[in-house]
Amino acid sequence: MYHKAHEVIKETKEKNCRISDVVLQNESKLTERSAEEIREKVREVLRVMQDAAQSGIDKETKSVSGLIGGNAVKTDQFRKTKQTVCGDVVNRAIARALSSSEVNASMGRIAAMPTAGAAGIVPAAVITAAETINADENAMIDALLTASGVGQLIKKNATISGAEGGCQAECGAGAAMAAAAIVELYGGTPEMAFDAAAIAIKSILGLVCDPVAGLVEVPCSKRNATGVVNAMACADMALAGITSVIPFDEVVDAMYKIGKSLPAALRETSLGGLATTPTGETIRCRLMKGDKDTLF
Numbered sequence: 001m002y003h004k005a006h007e008v009i010k011e012t013k014e015k016n017c018r019i020s021d022v023v024l025q026n027e028s029k030l031t032e033r034s035a036e037e038i039r040e041k042v043r044e045v046l047r048v049m050q051d052a053a054q055s056g057i058d059k060e061t062k063s064v065s066g067l068i069g070g071n072a073v074k075t076d077q078f079r080k081t082k083q084t085v086c087g088d089v090v091n092r093a094i095a096r097a098l099s100s101s102e103v104n105a106s107m108g109r110i111a112a113m114p115t116a117g118a119a120g121i122v123p124a125a126v127i128t129a130a131e132t133i134n135a136d137e138n139a140m141i142d143a144l145l146t147a148s149g150v151g152q153l154i155k156k157n158a159t160i161s162g163a164e165g166g167c168q169a170e171c172g173a174g175a176a177m178a179a180a181a182i183v184e185l186y187g188g189t190p191e192m193a194f195d196a197a198a199i200a201i202k203s204i205l206g207l208v209c210d211p212v213a214g215l216v217e218v219p220c221s222k223r224n225a226t227g228v229v230n231a232m233a234c235a236d237m238a239l240a241g242i243t244s245v246i247p248f249d250e251v252v253d254a255m256y257k258i259g260k261s262l263p264a265a266l267r268e269t270s271l272g273g274l275a276t277t278p279t280g281e282t283i284r285c286r287l288m289k290g291d292k293d294t295l296f
Contacts, residue, residue: 001026001029001030002022002026002153003153003156003157004153004157004249005153005194005247005248005249006247006249008022008149008153008190008194009190009191009194012190018142018146018184018190019145019146019149019150019180019184019190019193020142020143020145020146020149020184022149023145023146023148023149023152024038024039024145026149027145039138039141042141042144042145043137043141045111045113045144046126046137046140046141046144048109048110048111049100049110049111049113049122049123049126049127050123050127051109052099052100052103052104052108052109052110052111052119052120052123053096053097053099053100053120053123053124053127054096054099055099055103055108056072056073056098056099056100056101056102056103057072057073057076057095057096057099059073060073061099061102061103061106061108062102062106063102063105063106063215063217064105064106064107065105065213065215065217065287067105067212067213067215067217067218067283067287068101068102068105068217068218068221069102069105069106070102071098071102071221071222072095072096072098072099072102075091075094075095075098075225076091076092076095078091079091079092079095086229089128089132089232090229090232092128092131093124093125093128093228093229093232094124094225094228094229095124096120096123096124096127096128096228097120097121097123097124097224097225097227097228098120098221098222098224098225099120100119100120100123100124100224101119101120101220101221101224101225102221104116104117104119104120104216105215105216105217105221111123113144113147113148113151113174113177114151114154114155114160114170114173114174114177115160115161115162115170115173115174116216117162117167117170117171117211117216117220118170118171118173118174118220118223118224118227119174119224120174120221120224120225120227120228121171121174121175121177121178121224121227121228121231122144122147122174122177122178122181124178124224124228125178125179125181125182125228125231125232125235126140126143126144126147126178126181126182126185127140128228128232129143129181129182129185129186129232129235130143130185133185133186135185139185140185142184142185143181143182143184143185144181146180146181146183146184146193147177147178147180147181148177149180150173150176150177150180150181150193150194150197151173151176151177153248153249153252154169154173154176154177154252154255155173157249157252157253157256158252158253158255158256158259159256159259160173161268162209162267162268163209163267163268163269164259164260164267165255165256165258165259165260165262165267166206166207166208166209166258166259166262166266166267166268167204167207167208167209167210167220167223168201168204168205168206168207168208168255168258168259169209169255169259170209171204171207171223171224171226171227172200172201172204172205172207172255173201174224174227174231175200175201175203175204175227175228175230175231175234176196176197176198176200176201176231177197178200178227178228178231178232178235179193179196179197179199179200179230179231179232179234179235179238180193180194180196180197180235181193182196182231182232182235183196183235183238183239186235186239188235188238188239191243192238192239193238194244194247194248195237195238195242195243195244195248196231196234196235196237196238196239197234197248198244198246198247198248198251199234199237199238199242199244200230200231200234201251201252201255202244202246202251203230203234204227204230205254205255205258206258206262207223208262208266208267208272208273209266209267209268209273210266210268210270210272210273210274210275210276211268211270211275212270212274212275212280212283212284213270213275213280213283213284213287213288214270214275214284215287218274218280218283219274270284
């Protein structure tokens, strides 16, 4: 059983293995299931992720409220023009993150990794990174195991709940998990993976959770898109040899303290931030009246 990143790194050195191996062994002990059973379960999760990341691209998917929908299609169509600033790979990831978020908001099936509100980041990152280097399904499963290990450490030592720690805890955790997963996919070391995860969290420390009308739609969906870009950038930095000056464990501790310092109005209550802007209040009032058609 591990509680800190430095313990995981120590074990990978002693056993000459990867983060995913440590996570798999630990999960096998905890659940008393074989490694093969656990990998098969992760395979099932991966397929749910793949479906959610693609269905919103194949067909415009509107949320139940009507607040969001169709942005995955727009991004993918724009990507195909080859006139983007960020290029094909990044825009593929953005489209997938938006797709998963739109599927979630339409009451579709998603994998809440780490949460429903941040469910687009890890799938978009892993699927796109694997596609870029032609990695197979087993490599993607390893990447998801690494992501889950990072998520476990964040949950043990801080929180992945927006209501407890703000959106830094949800999209921040998602980006950290995704960044570490990409590093493993690309053959980086465990130290690199945790550096990438630390940099990803540092990049959005203090991010509040302020859902408009109390729904996991605005600004949540677009934060999934920027979250996957954050993860990809941090993975590249770590793979390039850039390290986090502040270690992962200390970054997680700092995130938790910052989250606890946030006022309740900025922790998923919809009593502050974007939720209480004039437009946010107008949307809330119209939705309360059941008036979806005049939102925009």
